[in-house]
Each structure stands twice: as C-alpha cells, then as structure tokens.
Amino acid sequence: MLRIAVPNKGSLSEPSAAMLREAGYRTRRDPKELIVTDAENGVELFYLRPRDIAVYVGSGTVDCGITGRDLLLDSGSAAVEVLGLGFGASTFRYAARPGTASALVDIAGHRVATSYQGLVEKHLADHGIQAEVVRLDGAVETAITLGVADVIADVVETGATLRSQGLEVFGEPILRSEAVLVRREGSEETAQVEVLRRRLLGVITARHYVMLDYDVPAALVDAACAITPGLESPTVSNLQNRDWCAVRAMVPRSGTNAVMDELYDLGARAILVTDITACRL
Numbered sequence: 200m201l202r203i204a205v206p207n208k209g210s211l212s213e214p215s216a217a218m219l220r221e222a223g224y225r226t227r228r229d230p231k232e233l234i235v236t237d238a239e240n241g242v243e244l245f246y247l248r249p250r251d252i253a254v255y256v257g258s259g260t261v262d263c264g265i266t267g268r269d270l271l272l273d274s275g276s277a278a279v280e281v282l283g284l285g286f287g288a289s290t291f292r293y294a295a296r297p298g299t300a301s302a303l304v305d306i307a308g309h310r311v312a313t314s315y316q317g318l319v320e321k322h323l324a325d326h327g328i329q330a331e332v333v334r335l336d337g338a339v340e341t342a343i344t345l346g347v348a349d350v351i352a353d354v355v356e357t358g359a360t361l362r363s364q365g366l367e368v369f370g371e372p373i374l375r376s377e378a379v380l381v382r383r384e385g386s387e388e389t390a391q392v393e394v395l396r397r398r399l400l401g402v403i404t405a406r407h408y409v410m411l412d413y414d415v416p417a418a419l420v421d422a423a424c425a426i427t428p429g430l431e432s433p434t435v436s437n438l439q440n441r442d443w444c445a446v447r448a449m450v451p452r453s454g455t456n457a458v459m460d461e462l463y464d465l466g467a468r469a470i471l472v473t474d475i476t477a478c479r480l
C-alpha cells in the first residue's frame with residue numbers, strides 16, 4: 200500500500216481532496232476520519248497537519264504527501280518536491296509599516312515575526328543579514344501593531360490581510376509557493392509514487408486544457424494546424440465532403456476564445472469546445 204499524507208485542515212485541504220478524487224482515489228466523507236484505506240487503488244491516505252507532512256515524509260513513515268512548497272522548505276526535512284500541483288498559490292514576503300523598510304538590508308538589527316522560522320532564518324543568513332526572528336503561530340500581521348516586531352515575513356495571497364493592518368510588502372518575494380507532491384529525498388521514486396504522480400499530472404493537464412474540434416476547408420488545414428498545434432500533433436480526419444477536413448487538438452483553456460476567433464476568421468466552422476475529464480500524456 201502506498202502511504203500518502205494529505206492536509207487535514209487549512210487552505211490546501213479541500214483542493215487536495217478534490218484533486219485526489221479527480222485522480223480516482225477514495226477520500227474521506229467525514230472530516231473526523233484520520234486514515235482512509237482505498238484497497239482498490241492500493242493507497243492509504245493519512246490526514247495530517249500540512250506543516251507536519253514534510254516531516255513525516257522526510258522520516259519515511261509515509262511514502263509521499265501533499266503540502267505547500269513554503270512549508271516543505273521551512274521544515275528542513277529530508278523531503279523533495281516531485282510535482283507542483285497548480286493550486287494554493289501564494290508568495291512569501293517581508294512587510295512593514297510604509298516608510299520603515301524598502302529593501303532587505305533595512306531588516307538588519309530589527310525583529311522579524313513569522314510562523315516560518317526555518318525559512319526566514321535561512322533567507323536572512325543567505326543574504327548576510329543579522330536580525331532577531333520572533334516565532335509566532337499565526338495572525339503574524341498583528342505583531343507589528345502589538346509591538347513585538349518591526350517587520351513580518353508571511354504568506355501573501357491577495358494582500359488583504361496586510362492592508363488591513365496598514366502594512367506594505369518590500370523587497371523581492373522570498374519564495375513563490377504552491378501545493379506540491381513530496382517524497383523522501385534520496386529514495387528511488389517507486390512505481391507506486393510514479394503512478395500517483397502521473398495521475399495527478401493527468402488532473403492538472405485536464406484542468407489546463409480543453410479539446411477543440413472543428414471543420415476546415417482542406418486547402419486551409421496547414422494554416423489551421425499552425426493555430427492549434429496540439430501537444431504532439433493535431434488529429435486530421437477526412438469528411439464525406441472531401442473539400443473539408445475535421446481537426447481535433449488540445450488547446451490551453453485560458454486562450455480558447457481567442458483561438459476560436461482566429462480559426463473562424465481563417466474559415467473554420469462548427470468549432471466545438473469540450474472539457475477533458477482525465478488524461479495520461
């Protein structure tokens with residue numbers, strides 16, 4: 200059985216469960232369940248705190264897990280990223296009251312509040328900055344208001360929490376994070392982890408692409424295929440009317456309407472878009 204650690208709470212919890220469900224795994228129905236066995240797919244899901252997941256994976260007590268890249272780096276554990284999962288995106292940044300700091304060097308000699316002590320201490324050390332790191336569990340933005348720190352380092356998604364406390368980011372982002380699949384460092388990627396990786400990649404691809412079908416005059420097939428090159432190469436089929444062909448290709452979901460406009464202007468007709476439910480590339 201492949202042992203997979205899954206976030207039990209927080210921002211990554213629901214999207215992780217949704218991705219595993221789309222990849223064909225059985226997930227928990229009751230939020231109180233801590234372990235789910237999916238014998239049919241040969242996996243056991245362990246619902247754990249996102250912050251602890253890299254630690255379990257690094258110690259080898261579970262084979263792999265889903266956590267945030269920021270939490271993985273903060274843990275300093277022997278776990279490595281296998282695949283970025285495309286959800287839970289955020290940046291990890293320094294922030295302070297406007298006018299008090301504008302670059303990394305301004306942090307020197309000050310107090311930095313964060314829940315990510317390992318990550319921040321390493322970042323400061325890598326840049327040769329000496330500062331005191333104040334470790335807090337959450338609600339870090341309030342630390343400046345309450346006078347326990349001069350600077351904070353925290354997860355920023357929309358920036359609304361920072362603004363509510365009258366804070367501004369400064370310097371380059373320490374890190375761009377997202378949910379990631381992790382496994383133990385140094386161990387060979389097992390066939391079972393490879394199956395999980397391929398299934399999750401299938402979900403990511405299915406979310407990212409749509410299937411486009413259209414008819415186009417035979418003389419314009421090459422021009423049309425240049426607009427929709429697909430992943431390998433588009434499928435071109437004959438129609439009963441030999442003056443026309445049917446073309447089928449995967450296109451990125453985000454650009455679908457612009458591609459349809461371009462195909463229509465070229466002379467393509469009956470342009471259809473279909474969702475992809477799952478795929479293996």
Ligand SMILES: Nc1ncnc2c1ncn2[C@@H]1O[C@H](COP(=O)(O)OP(=O)(O)OP(=O)(O)O)[C@@H](O)[C@H]1O
Nearest residue numbers: 208209210211249267268269270287289354356376
């Ligand atoms: N808006 C967000 N706030 C916090 N974490 C986020 C956000 N968006 C993505 N994440 C990611 O979620 C992970 C943190 O998860 P965790 O469960 O510890 O905290 P949380 O989502 O803030 O939940 P809570 O603080 O309610 O327990 C990190 O990898 C972080 O980058």
Ligand SMILES: O=P(O)(O)OC[C@H]1O[C@H](OP(=O)(O)OP(=O)(O)O)[C@H](O)[C@@H]1O
Nearest residue numbers: 337338339354355356357358359360361
């Ligand atoms: O940029 P935003 O969209 O405002 O999101 C980022 C904020 O959300 C999280 O806080 P959370 O609500 O999880 O509280 P916590 O600090 O106690 O973890 C995170 O720690 C930031 O404070």
Ligand SMILES: [Mg+2]
Nearest residue numbers: 209210337338
């Ligand atoms: Mg939080």
